[in-house]
Amino acid sequence: MTTGPAASASPTLAERWLTARRSGQGMPSYEAVVLGNLGRFADGVALIATEGGLPARILWCGAQFGQWLQRDAVALDVRELSDDLLQPLREVAAAALLSGEPARTRCDRVIEGIVVTTELLGLPLANRHGEPLILLGLEGEPSRYDLVKAMFSATDQGMLALSTVRDGTGAAVDFKIVALNEGAARMFGRPMPLLQWQRLTAVVPRLAETDALSRLIGVLGRTDRTVFELGYSRSDGSEAHVKIEAGCIGDLVAVTLTDIGDLKAREASVRLLFENNPLPMWLIDAADARFLAVNDAALSHYGYSRGQFLAMALPDLHGSAHTGPRACRMGSEALWCHRRADGADIEVNLFERAMEFDGRPAILGAVIDVTERRRAEARIAHMAHHDALTDLPNRVLFRDRLGEAIARQKRTGERALLLCLDLDHFKTVNDTLGHPAGDELLRGVAVRLAACLREEDVVARLGGDEFAILVGGSEALGSLGVLARRIIADLSRPFRILGQDVHVGASLGLARLPQDGDDPDLLLRNADLALYRAKGAGRGTYRCFEPEMDAQIQARRALEQDLREAFAAGRLAVFYQPLIATGTGRITGFEALLRWKHAARGFVPPAEFVPLAEETGLIGPIGEWVLRTACAEAATWAPQVRIAVNLSPAQFRNRALVETVARALADSGLAPDRLALEITETVLLAENEAHLAILHRLRSLGVRIAMDDFGTGYSSLSYLRSFPFDKIKIDRSFVRELGASAHCAAIVRAVAGLGASLGIVTTAEGVKTPAQLARLRAEGCDEVQGFLFSHPLPVAEARRLLASDGEGERLSA
Known part of the structure; x- marks a missing residue:
């Protein structure tokens, strides 16, 4: 926790507070600091009412601050916040109110295996009645560290992830426990919820009196790991002696604790971490990759029996999408295609670390199945470039394809034809038969358009009843009239929609690459102008772009x-x-x-x-x-x-x-x-x-x-x-x-x-x-x-x- 104007990660906001204090009497007012003065900071701040020297409720907040809270924050009682948010919020508010100066602290959160660290600035204010308020702001970009990787960079024993606590000068003075495993909780003799978010000096009595704290601080900024021993008293009064292995990732310190005084306790912690872990885990021989041990989660997830697993080597799990030999990356994440016992392929993140097992080199592996996540990502990517109703390319993807055709024309001279198409009387179908009928009609149009084209041609739905077609090759330009008439004829045939025949037609506007433009926007605009002329000619026909069309549109705009x-x-x-x-x-x-x-x-x-x-x-x-x-x-x-x-x-x-x-x-x-x-x-x-x-x-x-x-x-x-x-x-x-x-x-x-x-x-x-x-x-x-x-x-x-x-x-x- 730091206070005072010297610690200014955001000088502009702090300086405004100081300016308001110098120009007034006593505590700066809400009106002097906030009203009309926040500017670009408004998005990342919140105004908080206080009671008894502690934050009580959020009066208002900016959009970025609300996203950081991950909930609707207006009029929110801060006691409803989770401990990882409530504790630093109370800490910075109490410090600012007590000192009457700006105060800062860090908020550490664990979100889906990622430790997110955010710097918080608290500015004490007073409202018109002299009641204390806190203006709380987010400072800088949050730091993010992968908790899973941090935990796996330690050993299989007790594990801690510690966040560095610094004083006003920036010097490290303590650590806060942001994550830990069951082994660490047993070694400290306290439940995990009572240890998480606590300072290390509050958990280990007289820690500051030993050299352990300074040695942990010495790990910061180093690429190698530090190993040392520590003796301390547990909460029940019993003595413990552990070996500490520590390494850092930025300001996050990963610590492994090994109980070197009780071998059975160490073995129990390994079993808890390995056998009862919900993640599929295994041990393989470092020399031939044969399975030495697997946990129940691996048996359940892959569908093999323990005997089948122990008769296989890791390469036997490779699925149909496997493209090369296994590259063992110690302590890092790799993506693999594995095959389950039922023949289904799955995609997994595989985390591995070298260790000894029964006196021989082995590799501990942990698996996270990302099949559904990657399928969802693929679906999202597809949806971003395709129309949800017809599954045709949308405007974004079509424009990309048009840009590729333009680049290809400049490179090889290959010409192309762009057609913009509107359905005639589509609105009547929607109005008389309803939007479900209109949707069914659009799907039918998409099928017929695809049937009129070659596989390499592109047809897209740009929106509403507007479609676009890109046809490549010089032969396409030579038969553009034939293609346009075929499309119009095919779309003029009745569609069977909801048990009745529906008659629509189509009007087409054509633009040629490169004659009518060599820019995507210009080509689409010129095809639209030709389409406008076709609809004005009575619909059910097509028109090619002509330069005078632009003059007519300009005249219309002038009118x-x-x-x-x-x-x-x-x-x-x-x-x-x-x-x-x-x-x-x-x-x-x-x-x-x-x-x-x-x-x-x-x-x-x-x-x-x-x-x-x-x-x-x-x-x-x-x-x-x-x-x-x-x-x-x-x-x-x-x-x-x-x-x-x-x-x-x-x-x-x-x-x-x-x-x-x-x-x-x-x-x-x-x-x-x-x-x-x-x-x-x-x-x-x-x-x-x-x-x-x-x-x-x-x-x-x-x-x-x-x-x-x-x-x-x-x-x-x-x-x-x-x-x-x-x-x-x-x-x-x-x-x-x-x-x-x-x-x-x-x-x-x-x-x-x-x-x-x-x-x-x-x-x-x-x-x-x-x-x-x-x-x-x-x-x-x-x-x-x-x-x-x-x-x-x-x-x-x-x-x-x-x-x-x-x-x-x-x-x-």
């Missing part, structure tokens, strides 16, 4: 940046298109429509920038702004005129959507029944249950819910059953074909009749001609909307139009 700037600068606008009652020709409401007039391009089509806003997440703040603007404007209209606002499917991913709508209504003062929220069936197709719940919560606010583009999806009618919509809007594609298609007319008539029977308002979109209007009236549609009456108007023009409607002018053809 995204312009959109962000336009929104931030308030250059987006809300236009309003009237909805007309077919019976009266009067305005029943307006639909709020987002418009963007670009400084250079003029009006950008919503079909171009709205999907961009959805992909980038801008639709959330933009959609909220449109909603608030439209509600505020509608609140100034006559009470019977409603406002309709479109909700993007992307907005439903925001779980605060309901609160956003409620806030817009409250801030504007608009009556909830004057607001209609229009959605498409895509909202219900994705996360059906969750989105239905949001729709019901919106409905509970009193707003109206309308289904837009009704009839264009395959499940529109089923959604009318799953949610009580207030309005359905007949898609403009049916209105456009009213005069030319009997099917469209029949659909319009059916929808209008369905709406009437269910009490749902029907609105026809895209009305351009008087003939279309007349037909829609005849079919029973309640409302119409389209260029026949008005284009979407800026707010000022919409107000004038609404004023003229209020004066009795009908908007009719």
Whole structure:
């Protein structure tokens, strides 16, 4: 234990404590040392409350300190800690509180056969009430020593592992017992738990009065071992005389104790260590490696009888993976493949030491079976580089293989082809059949892709429904179209999933090495650009990378940046298109429509920038702004005129959507029944249950819910059953074909009749001609909307139009 500012392994933290003490009165305060001052030290410290001069509980600690404790430390009563942690913690806290100075000590722990030594720094503090606290910090990197190797470096008798205790000057003054065996416990006449973590001078009376302590200290820093004798009194008063053999590993001293006064006691300790050891152990002849003795653990583990063992030599245990002659490494660890009696191969760590047995040279061996550990390590290594679902290489391994292909191309000129692949309509499978079906589909895709390729080609799953393929050889580039079409055709065939046929397709993007890049990231990026073009071309096809694709992506990114700037600068606008009652020709409401007039391009089509806003997440703040603007404007209209606002499917991913709508209504003062929220069936197709719940919560606010583009999806009618919509809007594609298609007319008539029977308002979109209007009236549609009456108007023009409607002018053809 050391105290005082002179012993400063971490001068910055200690200096801050000293600075705080010099600038204040008495003990430095928690606020002066800790709050805002720890910086990089915060991760490895803990603040500890004290009671009666001892640590009581941990108030908080950094992540590194919590990992060192190996448990959740917040509000932890320190008495719950194990002795190896509690004892040094109490020691450093008591010393710091008693001296009023920084104190240090060492904490020694045994973790899975490893002695881990950590330096601890204790800083005394006071809280605002003057109550003492301790700031405990971890200093430096922990020292680690292999306990098993330390024990086996001694003899087969009593064994101790001692940690050096140093004073404030760094001089060794004592030793602490960090590990011992049963033989050592018997020699000291005390149980092992009462000896572990004790100082050697407390265990051996008057040890400091002999030369034994100085001789043990003299072992430190030496490569050879020291042998000497020691006489001492046991705890029961009997005298003992032992031979001590000691060697060091860093600051850890391994000690072997031999009772040279009682040969029978020595033999008993050998039997305990050897025969009853849970580790398989044996003795072999140093000359021919034949077995001389084996313990019960070896018989049980290997499955041979004692007679079979004693009839064999060590090489007879070598398994099928053995690759060379046995190399006996005395006192060290070696990895071997052994074969059990049942024929199973196992991997073992073999620890060996030379000794005498019955007057002849022998080798003591101890075995630790690491078969399962190494299998687990192999599984972990495999999992780190392979997709858990399909067992295909993952992105990390694929990128490595791509890097190898690039290096090979530079070395030999061998070209390669990179394909990036996305499944078409995969999300629909997940949404309609569930994620287990989607997982089964991905496994089926992996099998088919592998069947399309050669053994030397690489196919990987990069994530989701995204796959990548690497094909080497010049012949691959010559037939890239054939390969791409074969993959698309194979993936277009139905998959049998959960008892039904599932149809998906695939889109491919291709990049060539070295034409399209000689860097892994560049090649993957260019293949992705080609894939994006293939999906834009209608899916189910492939595209090769072309340089102009990059220019198009850059233009898209520029448009995204312009959109962000336009929104931030308030250059987006809300236009309003009237909805007309077919019976009266009067305005029943307006639909709020987002418009963007670009400084250079003029009006950008919503079909171009709205999907961009959805992909980038801008639709959330933009959609909220449109909603608030439209509600505020509608609140100034006559009470019977409603406002309709479109909700993007992307907005439903925001779980605060309901609160956003409620806030817009409250801030504007608009009556909830004057607001209609229009959605498409895509909202219900994705996360059906969750989105239905949001729709019901919106409905509970009193707003109206309308289904837009009704009839264009395959499940529109089923959604009318799953949610009580207030309005359905007949898609403009049916209105456009009213005069030319009997099917469209029949659909319009059916929808209008369905709406009437269910009490749902029907609105026809895209009305351009008087003939279309007349037909829609005849079919029973309640409302119409389209260029026949008005284009979407800026707010000022919409107000004038609404004023003229209020004066009795009908908007009719």
